[in-house]
Amino acid sequence: MEIDTENLLGRFLRARRELLRPEDLGLPAGARRRVAGLRREEVARLAGVSTDYYVRLEQGRECHPSAQVVDALARALELEDDAAAHMHRLARPSSARRHRPARRGQVSPHLLRMMAAWPHTPAVVLDHCLTVLAANSLGEALFDGHTYSGDLVRLVFLDPDARDFYPDWDRVAANAVAGLRAAVDTEYDDPRLIEVVGELSVRSETFRRLWARHDIRRKTHETKRFHHPLVGELALHYESLTVNSAPGQQLVVYQAAPSSRSEEALSLLGSLTAASDAATDAAAEPVAEPAPDPVAEPAPDPVAEPVADRVRDGDPRTR
Numbered sequence: 001m002e003i004d005t006e007n008l009l010g011r012f013l014r015a016r017r018e019l020l021r022p023e024d025l026g027l028p029a030g031a032r033r034r035v036a037g038l039r040r041e042e043v044a045r046l047a048g049v050s051t052d053y054y055v056r057l058e059q060g061r062e063c064h065p066s067a068q069v070v071d072a073l074a075r076a077l078e079l080e081d082d083a084a085a086h087m088h089r090l091a092r093p094s095s096a097r098r099h100r101p102a103r104r105g106q107v108s109p110h111l112l113r114m115m116a117a118w119p120h121t122p123a124v125v126l127d128h129c130l131t132v133l134a135a136n137s138l139g140e141a142l143f144d145g146h147t148y149s150g151d152l153v154r155l156v157f158l159d160p161d162a163r164d165f166y167p168d169w170d171r172v173a174a175n176a177v178a179g180l181r182a183a184v185d186t187e188y189d190d191p192r193l194i195e196v197v198g199e200l201s202v203r204s205e206t207f208r209r210l211w212a213r214h215d216i217r218r219k220t221h222e223t224k225r226f227h228h229p230l231v232g233e234l235a236l237h238y239e240s241l242t243v244n245s246a247p248g249q250q251l252v253v254y255q256a257a258p259s260s261r262s263e264e265a266l267s268l269l270g271s272l273t274a275a276s277d278a279a280t281d282a283a284a285e286p287v288a289e290p291a292p293d294p295v296a297e298p299a300p301d302p303v304a305e306p307v308a309d310r311v312r313d314g315d316p317r318t319r
Contacts, residue, residue, distance in 0.1 A: 007060035046076035128248040178217035
Protein backbone atom coordinates (compact mmCIF):
# COMPACT_ATOMS: atom_id res chain seq x y z
CA MET A 1 0.00 0.00 0.00
CA GLU A 2 1.26 3.46 -0.91
CA ILE A 3 0.24 6.58 0.97
CA ASP A 4 -1.47 9.16 -1.21
CA THR A 5 0.74 12.25 -1.13
CA GLU A 6 -1.35 14.32 -3.54
CA ASN A 7 -3.06 17.43 -2.16
CA LEU A 8 -1.89 16.87 1.42
CA LEU A 9 -3.01 20.33 2.54
CA GLY A 10 -6.49 19.95 1.08
CA ARG A 11 -7.08 16.54 2.63
CA PHE A 12 -5.79 17.81 5.98
CA LEU A 13 -8.21 20.77 5.90
CA ARG A 14 -11.17 18.59 5.02
CA ALA A 15 -10.39 16.00 7.71
CA ARG A 16 -10.06 18.66 10.42
CA ARG A 17 -13.22 20.48 9.23
CA GLU A 18 -15.27 17.29 9.47
CA LEU A 19 -14.21 16.76 13.10
CA LEU A 20 -15.71 20.01 14.37
CA ARG A 21 -19.30 20.25 15.58
CA PRO A 22 -21.12 23.49 14.71
CA GLU A 23 -22.64 23.84 18.18
CA ASP A 24 -19.15 23.85 19.74
CA LEU A 25 -18.41 27.03 17.80
CA GLY A 26 -21.70 28.74 18.45
CA LEU A 27 -23.12 27.87 15.03
CA PRO A 28 -26.59 26.41 14.47
CA ALA A 29 -26.50 22.66 13.91
CA GLY A 30 -29.41 22.73 11.48
CA ALA A 31 -31.81 19.86 10.93
CA ARG A 32 -30.97 19.62 7.22
CA ARG A 33 -27.18 19.53 7.60
CA ARG A 34 -25.93 16.86 5.19
CA VAL A 35 -22.19 16.99 5.89
CA ALA A 36 -20.15 15.92 8.88
CA GLY A 37 -18.66 18.76 10.86
CA LEU A 38 -18.56 22.29 9.46
CA ARG A 39 -19.50 23.39 5.97
CA ARG A 40 -16.79 24.92 3.76
CA GLU A 41 -18.46 28.32 3.85
CA GLU A 42 -18.55 28.22 7.66
CA VAL A 43 -14.79 27.59 7.87
CA ALA A 44 -14.19 30.34 5.33
CA ARG A 45 -16.30 32.80 7.33
CA LEU A 46 -14.57 31.91 10.60
CA ALA A 47 -11.14 32.33 8.96
CA GLY A 48 -12.02 35.57 7.21
CA VAL A 49 -11.42 34.30 3.66
CA SER A 50 -13.76 33.90 0.72
CA THR A 51 -15.62 30.63 0.27
CA ASP A 52 -14.24 30.29 -3.26
CA TYR A 53 -10.66 30.62 -2.00
CA TYR A 54 -11.22 28.04 0.73
CA VAL A 55 -12.81 25.61 -1.74
CA ARG A 56 -9.75 25.97 -3.99
CA LEU A 57 -7.52 25.13 -1.00
CA GLU A 58 -9.41 21.92 -0.26
CA GLN A 59 -9.50 20.91 -3.91
CA GLY A 60 -5.77 21.49 -4.32
CA ARG A 61 -6.16 24.26 -6.92
CA GLU A 62 -4.46 26.60 -4.43
CA CYS A 63 -1.62 25.01 -2.45
CA HIS A 64 0.43 27.81 -0.90
CA PRO A 65 -1.65 30.11 1.31
CA SER A 66 0.17 32.83 3.21
CA ALA A 67 1.27 32.37 6.80
CA GLN A 68 -1.48 34.77 7.89
CA VAL A 69 -4.14 32.69 6.15
CA VAL A 70 -2.77 29.48 7.66
CA ASP A 71 -2.89 31.04 11.13
CA ALA A 72 -6.49 32.13 10.54
CA LEU A 73 -7.47 28.65 9.35
CA ALA A 74 -5.74 27.08 12.36
CA ARG A 75 -7.81 29.27 14.69
CA ALA A 76 -11.02 28.52 12.79
CA LEU A 77 -10.35 24.77 12.97
CA GLU A 78 -9.21 25.02 16.63
CA LEU A 79 -5.93 23.29 15.90
CA GLU A 80 -3.43 22.58 18.65
CA ASP A 81 0.13 23.87 18.28
CA ASP A 82 1.54 20.70 16.70
CA ALA A 83 -1.27 20.49 14.13
CA ALA A 84 -0.98 24.20 13.30
CA ALA A 85 2.79 23.88 12.78
CA HIS A 86 2.16 20.84 10.57
CA MET A 87 -0.29 22.81 8.42
CA HIS A 88 2.32 25.55 7.97
CA ARG A 89 4.76 22.93 6.67
CA LEU A 90 2.15 21.55 4.29
CA ALA A 91 1.56 25.05 2.95
CA ARG A 92 5.29 25.77 2.60
CA PRO A 93 7.04 22.45 2.01
CA SER A 94 10.80 22.67 2.28
CA SER A 95 12.76 21.97 -0.87
CA ALA A 96 15.53 20.41 1.21
CA ARG A 97 14.84 16.83 2.20
CA ARG A 98 15.30 16.01 5.83
CA HIS A 99 17.78 13.34 6.83
CA ARG A 100 15.82 10.11 6.77
CA PRO A 101 16.76 7.60 9.43
CA ALA A 102 18.08 4.22 8.35
CA ARG A 103 15.77 1.23 8.34
CA ARG A 104 17.18 0.10 11.65
CA GLY A 105 18.78 3.00 13.53
CA GLN A 106 21.92 2.52 15.56
CA VAL A 107 21.73 3.77 19.16
CA SER A 108 24.79 5.54 20.51
CA PRO A 109 26.82 3.37 22.92
CA HIS A 110 27.09 6.40 25.22
CA LEU A 111 23.29 6.59 25.39
CA LEU A 112 23.09 2.85 26.04
CA ARG A 113 25.54 3.14 28.96
CA MET A 114 23.57 6.06 30.39
CA MET A 115 20.32 4.09 30.22
CA ALA A 116 21.95 1.05 31.82
CA ALA A 117 22.93 3.25 34.78
CA TRP A 118 19.22 3.81 35.61
CA PRO A 119 18.28 0.50 37.29
CA HIS A 120 15.10 1.97 38.82
CA THR A 121 13.90 3.94 35.77
CA PRO A 122 12.40 2.31 32.64
CA ALA A 123 13.81 3.86 29.47
CA VAL A 124 13.43 3.03 25.77
CA VAL A 125 14.72 4.55 22.53
CA LEU A 126 12.17 4.73 19.70
CA ASP A 127 12.63 5.43 16.02
CA HIS A 128 10.36 7.62 13.86
CA CYS A 129 7.86 4.75 13.46
CA LEU A 130 7.80 4.08 17.23
CA THR A 131 9.79 0.86 16.96
CA VAL A 132 11.90 0.10 20.05
CA LEU A 133 15.57 0.39 19.07
CA ALA A 134 16.96 -0.11 22.58
CA ALA A 135 15.82 -0.42 26.19
CA ASN A 136 17.41 -0.76 29.58
CA SER A 137 16.54 -3.80 31.72
CA LEU A 138 13.52 -2.19 33.39
CA GLY A 139 12.29 -0.67 30.12
CA GLU A 140 12.43 -4.07 28.48
CA ALA A 141 10.61 -5.63 31.45
CA LEU A 142 7.85 -2.99 31.26
CA PHE A 143 6.84 -4.06 27.73
CA ASP A 144 7.94 -7.71 27.91
CA GLY A 145 5.66 -10.67 27.27
CA HIS A 146 3.68 -9.40 24.26
CA THR A 147 3.67 -10.49 20.65
CA TYR A 148 4.85 -7.02 19.56
CA SER A 149 6.87 -5.91 22.60
CA GLY A 150 9.44 -4.26 20.34
CA ASP A 151 6.96 -2.20 18.28
CA LEU A 152 4.70 0.13 20.24
CA VAL A 153 2.27 0.92 17.40
CA ARG A 154 1.76 -2.72 16.44
CA LEU A 155 1.49 -3.59 20.13
CA VAL A 156 -1.46 -1.18 20.51
CA PHE A 157 -3.39 -2.27 17.42
CA LEU A 158 -2.39 -5.87 16.74
CA ASP A 159 -1.44 -7.46 20.06
CA PRO A 160 -4.23 -9.73 21.40
CA ASP A 161 -3.79 -8.50 24.99
CA ALA A 162 -3.29 -4.78 24.22
CA ARG A 163 -6.62 -3.71 25.74
CA ASP A 164 -5.72 -5.49 28.98
CA PHE A 165 -2.22 -4.05 29.05
CA TYR A 166 -3.48 -0.49 28.43
CA PRO A 167 -6.53 0.21 30.66
CA ASP A 168 -7.06 3.50 28.75
CA TRP A 169 -6.72 1.82 25.37
CA ASP A 170 -8.86 4.29 23.37
CA ARG A 171 -6.74 7.25 24.47
CA VAL A 172 -3.50 5.32 23.96
CA ALA A 173 -4.57 4.32 20.44
CA ALA A 174 -5.48 7.89 19.45
CA ASN A 175 -2.21 9.24 20.84
CA ALA A 176 -0.18 6.52 19.11
CA VAL A 177 -1.56 7.44 15.68
CA ALA A 178 -1.23 11.18 16.31
CA GLY A 179 2.35 10.61 17.50
CA LEU A 180 3.15 8.50 14.44
CA ARG A 181 1.92 11.26 12.11
CA ALA A 182 3.90 13.86 14.05
CA ALA A 183 7.06 11.75 14.04
CA VAL A 184 7.09 11.40 10.25
CA ASP A 185 5.70 14.94 9.71
CA THR A 186 5.38 15.34 5.92
CA GLU A 187 7.69 12.46 4.95
CA TYR A 188 4.84 10.24 3.80
CA ASP A 189 6.99 8.53 1.14
CA ASP A 190 9.17 6.96 3.83
CA PRO A 191 9.36 3.16 3.19
CA ARG A 192 9.07 2.29 6.89
CA LEU A 193 5.96 4.44 7.27
CA ILE A 194 4.36 2.94 4.17
CA GLU A 195 4.99 -0.54 5.56
CA VAL A 196 3.52 0.27 9.00
CA VAL A 197 0.49 2.22 7.76
CA GLY A 198 -0.23 -0.36 5.06
CA GLU A 199 -0.23 -3.32 7.44
CA LEU A 200 -2.22 -1.60 10.18
CA SER A 201 -4.79 -0.19 7.73
CA VAL A 202 -5.50 -3.71 6.47
CA ARG A 203 -5.59 -5.38 9.89
CA SER A 204 -7.20 -2.72 12.12
CA GLU A 205 -10.37 -0.77 11.33
CA THR A 206 -9.70 1.46 14.34
CA PHE A 207 -6.29 2.41 12.99
CA ARG A 208 -7.81 3.27 9.58
CA ARG A 209 -10.37 5.54 11.24
CA LEU A 210 -7.82 7.29 13.44
CA TRP A 211 -5.33 7.73 10.58
CA ALA A 212 -8.05 9.42 8.51
CA ARG A 213 -8.55 12.06 11.25
CA HIS A 214 -5.13 13.62 10.53
CA ASP A 215 -4.51 14.25 14.23
CA ILE A 216 -0.99 15.58 14.81
CA ARG A 217 0.37 15.41 18.34
CA ARG A 218 4.00 14.97 19.25
CA LYS A 219 4.97 12.49 21.97
CA THR A 220 6.09 14.83 24.77
CA HIS A 221 4.87 13.92 28.27
CA GLU A 222 1.89 12.17 29.76
CA THR A 223 0.82 9.89 32.60
CA LYS A 224 0.00 6.45 31.20
CA ARG A 225 -1.59 3.48 32.95
CA PHE A 226 -0.43 -0.10 32.45
CA HIS A 227 -1.73 -3.43 33.72
CA HIS A 228 1.49 -5.43 33.93
CA PRO A 229 1.10 -9.24 34.02
CA LEU A 230 3.68 -9.57 36.82
CA VAL A 231 3.12 -6.58 39.13
CA GLY A 232 -0.39 -5.34 38.32
CA GLU A 233 -1.44 -1.71 37.93
CA LEU A 234 1.16 0.94 37.12
CA ALA A 235 0.60 4.68 36.57
CA LEU A 236 3.81 6.08 35.11
CA HIS A 237 4.63 9.58 33.92
CA TYR A 238 6.87 9.71 30.87
CA GLU A 239 9.00 12.40 29.27
CA SER A 240 9.96 12.05 25.61
CA LEU A 241 13.28 13.65 24.62
CA THR A 242 14.67 14.01 21.11
CA VAL A 243 18.14 12.56 20.50
CA ASN A 244 19.91 15.39 18.71
CA SER A 245 22.80 13.19 17.60
CA ALA A 246 20.40 10.78 15.84
CA PRO A 247 17.56 12.47 13.88
CA GLY A 248 14.31 10.57 14.21
CA GLN A 249 15.18 8.92 17.52
CA GLN A 250 13.51 9.77 20.82
CA LEU A 251 14.38 8.72 24.35
CA VAL A 252 11.32 7.96 26.50
CA VAL A 253 11.85 7.81 30.26
CA TYR A 254 9.16 6.57 32.68
CA GLN A 255 8.82 7.35 36.39
CA ALA A 256 6.32 6.60 39.15
CA ALA A 257 5.11 9.18 41.66
CA PRO A 258 7.11 9.04 44.93
CA SER A 259 5.66 6.83 47.70
CA SER A 260 2.89 5.61 45.40
CA ARG A 261 1.52 2.13 44.81
CA SER A 262 3.05 2.36 41.32
CA GLU A 263 6.49 3.08 42.76
CA GLU A 264 6.22 -0.08 44.89
CA ALA A 265 5.11 -2.12 41.86
CA LEU A 266 7.92 -0.68 39.73
CA SER A 267 10.44 -1.53 42.46
CA LEU A 268 9.09 -5.09 42.56
CA LEU A 269 9.42 -5.33 38.79
CA GLY A 270 13.01 -4.13 39.10
CA SER A 271 13.75 -6.82 41.70
CA LEU A 272 12.21 -9.54 39.55
CA THR A 273 14.19 -8.31 36.54
CA ALA A 274 17.45 -8.24 38.48
CA ALA A 275 16.84 -11.77 39.79
CA SER A 276 16.02 -13.01 36.29
CA ASP A 277 19.14 -11.36 34.84
CA ALA A 278 21.29 -12.90 37.59
CA ALA A 279 19.84 -16.36 36.92
CA THR A 280 20.42 -15.96 33.19
CA ASP A 281 24.04 -14.88 33.77
CA ALA A 282 24.62 -17.82 36.11
CA ALA A 283 23.19 -20.28 33.59
CA ALA A 284 25.41 -18.82 30.88
CA GLU A 285 28.64 -19.28 32.88
CA PRO A 286 30.67 -22.32 31.73
CA VAL A 287 30.79 -25.19 34.25
CA ALA A 288 34.36 -25.89 35.40
CA GLU A 289 35.55 -29.42 34.72
CA PRO A 290 36.66 -31.24 37.93
CA ALA A 291 40.42 -31.64 38.24
CA PRO A 292 41.56 -35.20 37.43
CA ASP A 293 42.60 -37.36 40.41
CA PRO A 294 46.37 -37.76 40.75
CA VAL A 295 47.68 -41.08 39.43
CA ALA A 296 48.16 -43.31 42.48
CA GLU A 297 51.33 -45.36 42.86
CA PRO A 298 50.52 -49.07 42.65
CA ALA A 299 50.46 -50.81 46.03
CA PRO A 300 53.40 -53.15 46.64
CA ASP A 301 52.69 -56.79 45.79
CA PRO A 302 53.41 -58.91 48.92
CA VAL A 303 54.16 -61.97 46.77
CA ALA A 304 56.24 -60.35 44.04
CA GLU A 305 58.51 -58.48 46.41
CA PRO A 306 60.15 -61.55 48.07
CA VAL A 307 60.67 -63.09 44.64
CA ALA A 308 62.37 -59.95 43.41
CA ASP A 309 64.60 -59.92 46.46
CA ARG A 310 65.65 -63.51 45.85
CA VAL A 311 66.51 -62.77 42.19
CA ARG A 312 68.59 -59.83 43.28
CA ASP A 313 70.44 -62.01 45.88
CA GLY A 314 71.10 -64.86 43.45
CA ASP A 315 68.90 -67.40 45.25
CA PRO A 316 69.14 -70.74 43.31
CA ARG A 317 65.37 -71.29 43.70
CA THR A 318 64.75 -68.55 41.12
CA ARG A 319 66.82 -70.14 38.41
